[in-house]
Amino acid sequence: MKEFTKEILARYNGKNGIPAYVAYEGKVYDVSNSFHWKDGNHQVLHNAGGDLTASMKQAPHGDDFLKKFPIVGIMQGFHEKT
């Protein structure tokens, strides 16, 4: 699976036809086809190309909303718990 650094992830900002990727708990999700991530922005405050792990705690929804999107990679240094 493709490994992303913060810098590489930041390129996938969902603008000008570039895919919208976001990281969450070490995994990278492709949210390009989500209505709620148009132009790489979600609810004004969140931008694609970033890590949502911290902000998910304040979100008015659970992470199940994100986990239904395809995983396209992992963040560098992430190891899945077994």
Add this chain to the structure above:
Amino acid sequence: MAKVTREMVEKSGINVDQLVELLVKNSAAELTTYYYYTILRCNLIGLEGEGIKEIAEAARIEDRNHFEALVPRIYELGGKLPEDMKVFHDISACPPAKLPKDLKDIKAILTVLVEAERCAVRGYTHICNMTAGKDHRTYDLSQAILNEEIEHESWFSEFLGEGPSGHFMRRGETSPFVSKFLR
């Protein structure tokens, strides 16, 4: 624009431009929902559909009221609505509540209705969280709208058999929480 109003909200630590953008997107969701609910209501027919029509109508009218109540706050904070209605539609905070393919599938129509309300509940919870203890007027307005959206969700959820809502349909006037912003 209400200059001091905006200044007070800015001083509370809120990014006013972000807040205004959220209010515009949610007002777009309300007006587009009002439009799509008009079509959904028209298609609530037959033995099953007729029983839901009146409650869908109450939600439709209250969503229009939410739009009406949000607009003054947007302008007070220095924002504005897009001049182009098509642009306004496309920046909605919630997906269009379009008719399902099978018009006779009342459960599918109810699912569209409940998902639209759930999107609104999340949206106003987000605005309440952002403004609590900081922007009192936007909080009061968002909380009033949230109260009504929660009731809408409960109504449709009950019809879907997800459990009792604990509510009865509106008796008398619509928008018991938001009406104070419409006077």
